[in-house]
Amino acid sequence: MNTVAVIEPRHAAGQRLRERVFRGATLAAAILVLTLLGGVVVTLLKGAWPAFARFGFGFVTSEVWNPVTNKYGALAPVYGTLVTSLIAMLFAVPISLGIAIFLTELAPSWLKRPVGIAIELLAAVPSIIFGIWGLFVLAPILQRHVQPALIDWLGPLPVIGKLFQGPPYGIGVLTASIVLAIMVIPFIAAVMRDVFETVPDVLKESAYGLGATTWEVIWKVVIPHTRVGMVGGIMLGLGRALGETMAVTFVIGNSHRIAASLLAPGTTISAAIANEFTEADSGMYTSALIALGALLYLITLMVIASARFMLLRLDRRALGSV
Amino acid sequence: MNRPVTNAASARRRAIRKLTNVAALTASGLATAIGLFFLGAILWTLIKDGLSGMSVALFTQPTPPPPGTGGGLLNAIYGSAVMTVIGILIGAPVGMLAGTYLAEYGRNSRLATVLRFINDVLLSTPSIIVGLFVYGVLVVPMGHFSAIAGSVALAVIAMPVTVRTTEDMLNLVPQGMKDASMAMGAYPWRTITSIVYPAARSGIVTGLLLAIARISGETAPLLFTALNNQFWSNINEPMANLPMVIFQFAMSPYKEMQQLAWSGALLITLTILILSIAARIIVSTLNPGGRR
Numbered sequence: 001m002n003t004v005a006v007i008e009p010r011h012a013a014g015q016r017l018r019e020r021v022f023r024g025a026t027l028a029a030a031i032l033v034l035t036l037l038g039g040v041v042v043t044l045l046k047g048a049w050p051a052f053a054r055f056g057f058g059f060v061t062s063e064v065w066n067p068v069t070n071k072y073g074a075l076a077p078v079y080g081t082l083v084t085s086l087i088a089m090l091f092a093v094p095i096s097l098g099i100a101i102f103l104t105e106l107a108p109s110w111l112k113r114p115v116g117i118a119i120e121l122l123a124a125v126p127s128i129i130f131g132i133w134g135l136f137v138l139a140p141i142l143q144r145h146v147q148p149a150l151i152d153w154l155g156p157l158p159v160i161g162k163l164f165q166g167p168p169y170g171i172g173v174l175t176a177s178i179v180l181a182i183m184v185i186p187f188i189a190a191v192m193r194d195v196f197e198t199v200p201d202v203l204k205e206s207a208y209g210l211g212a213t214t215w216e217v218i219w220k221v222v223i224p225h226t227r228v229g230m231v232g233g234i235m236l237g238l239g240r241a242l243g244e245t246m247a248v249t250f251v252i253g254n255s256h257r258i259a260a261s262l263l264a265p266g267t268t269i270s271a272a273i274a275n276e277f278t279e280a281d282s283g284m285y286t287s288a289l290i291a292l293g294a295l296l297y298l299i300t301l302m303v304i305a306s307a308r309f310m311l312l313r314l315d316r317r318a319l320g321s322v
Numbered sequence: 323m324n325r326p327v328t329n330a331a332s333a334r335r336r337a338i339r340k341l342t343n344v345a346a347l348t349a350s351g352l353a354t355a356i357g358l359f360f361l362g363a364i365l366w367t368l369i370k371d372g373l374s375g376m377s378v379a380l381f382t383q384p385t386p387p388p389p390g391t392g393g394g395l396l397n398a399i400y401g402s403a404v405m406t407v408i409g410i411l412i413g414a415p416v417g418m419l420a421g422t423y424l425a426e427y428g429r430n431s432r433l434a435t436v437l438r439f440i441n442d443v444l445l446s447t448p449s450i451i452v453g454l455f456v457y458g459v460l461v462v463p464m465g466h467f468s469a470i471a472g473s474v475a476l477a478v479i480a481m482p483v484t485v486r487t488t489e490d491m492l493n494l495v496p497q498g499m500k501d502a503s504m505a506m507g508a509y510p511w512r513t514i515t516s517i518v519y520p521a522a523r524s525g526i527v528t529g530l531l532l533a534i535a536r537i538s539g540e541t542a543p544l545l546f547t548a549l550n551n552q553f554w555s556n557i558n559e560p561m562a563n564l565p566m567v568i569f570q571f572a573m574s575p576y577k578e579m580q581q582l583a584w585s586g587a588l589l590i591t592l593t594i595l596i597l598s599i600a601a602r603i604i605v606s607t608l609n610p611g612g613r614r
Contacts, residue, residue, distance in 0.1 A: 015509050015512070016509070018509070018511055018512075019509040019510060019511045019512075021511075022510075022511035022514070022515070023427060023510070023511065025419055026419045026420065026422045026423035026426075026427055027423055027427070028419075029415075029416045029417075029418075029419030029420040029422075029423065030419075030420040030423040030424070030428065030433070030434075030437050032416055032420070033416065033417070033420045033437060033440070033441060033444070033481060033482070033485060034433075034436070034437050034440055036440075036444060036478065036481070037440050037443060037444055037447075039455065039459070040447070040451060040452070040455045043454075043455050043458035043459055044451070044454060044455065044458070046458065047454070047457075047458045094353065095353040095356055095357060096353075097350075097353070098349055098350035098351075098352065098353020098354060099350070099353050099354045099357050101346075101347075101350040101353075102350045102351055102353065102354040103354070106347055106350060106351065107354075115354060115358065117599075117602060118358055118361055119354075119357055119358070119361075120598070120602075121361065121595055121598060121599070122357065122360065122361040122364075124535055124594055124595065124598045125361075125364060125539075125591060125594070125595075126538075126539025126540070126541070126565065126590060126591070126594065127539075127541070127542075128539065128541045128565050128568055128569060128587070129364065129368070129539070129587050129590070129591055130364070131569075131572075132568065132572045132583065132584070132587060133363075133364050133367055133368075135572070136367075136371075136572075137363070137367050182360045185357055185360075186357070189357065213339055213340065213342070213343035214343055214347060215342055215343040215346040215347060216339070216343070218346075219346075236446060239446050240446065240448075242448070243447070243448020243449075243450065243451065244448070245448065245449065245450040245541070245542040246541045246542055246565075246569065250572075250573075270448065270450045270542070273450060273454070274450065274542060274545055277545060277546055278545070278546075278549070290454055290458070293450065293451055293454045296448065296450075296451065297447075297448070297451050300446075300447070300448055300451075301443065304442075304443050304446045304447075305443060307446075308439060308442045308443060308446075312439075
């Protein structure tokens, strides 16, 4: 018994030491992840500084992008990023809403799981795959069948006709928007499905009890109840569309000009960086591209942060790893 | 009591309501069909165009120079595997420790709440931004592109994924088990390493699979870090990898090179889909009632 009395304090001290080491390691990892965001922002600003210092606010308002004279303006890529993402949302939001409604209210239980998994798998397909598919499959179909019809029917109309004029290139702003829409649909649909499932059954059943149709239950009970979460999901998809690179790079056409027509080639921030970074032969060129990246991150940070803020109230486990 | 009149009016109203209902539900079914159609269309194209290029040479020959006759994807497959493995080896331990902090130590402390939010933002950070970040902190100081920089970029992308899945999986372990261990006098580290980790093992494996699936198809962050290489290379040099080879070969004017790009695309997509499905199967055996 004597030995026990001697060993125990030493054993306890060893345990305490290990506890401190393990706890310290988890805390250090947590702080590392925490500082990562700051590190990204500081690194981007540092790389972008020469361009920001040289062009000032004019960097954002100028459309000129000329590596030969070393003059750079971000207006065309910023415009392209915003326009392609917004059009993508016009396609993606209604379709995602439909998928979420189908999965939560309509599908028989044997169909729910396979269809849900299939939609989630669409989210797992890498963006470069969407890129080559968009370039070799979607763009030729659009060029041959869809764009000529748009030009014939919508082109002569006043005002909106301007959006659908010019030759059918196949690639361009509209094609990029469609590919982006296909890419963000699974993300928005997954979040919407998860927020729909947080609606208490009692609420829905009371509406059914009053004689409401399925659609009325969705429109007047489910959607009002989950408004904030739905907007959060849409913003999350928007954040993804804004920063999407490879898929867009393949189909946007890479032209630093702002064209009125949606059928014309354009560029986005991420496509410009992806295309030109390895060709950038001067320090100012590289810095201008990093400055584009800094602008992109500023825009996406605002969108993502507000999306995450809206989704905070949700049970995190219901959200999966989107 | 104008019963007949009300009846006629309410019958019309009911017909309109029923029609709206049917129209809306049909539209939602149609939307689902559109989503599934695109998944099918992409897979079908990959199989149609990728399968014809499947050959032994694909796995035994390195990437060819233009115009791309002969040759395969061996060095690109190798490079992708190397960078994914190193990326996971760097990213996953940090992510798991941080996730452990969130689930077991931090819980609802202010630091944990802030970390959770920051981690969610990192999770949605565009991968091209991660590429520019690693370019700034590694490629510029080192003076050249390298596979190490590529691996670190992939690690930065894998990290927030593992933080999130680890925390979620550790939270699934019943509090009673943790309490029982604590009541026996075990310190938290003992409880976590001997009780919580083993209980959450399959969940943690799932998280790792999802992280691997996420980074193995990433292209944008490798553009400014690992670049590409037509030849064999060590990890201190630019290294070939499947996504970059697909990017460059698909854009090339030569049919054979485009064919290699399609075969590479099929390989990478199949790998990722298999990993994702495996992850889901593990989770469904883990908690049979759960959906994911």
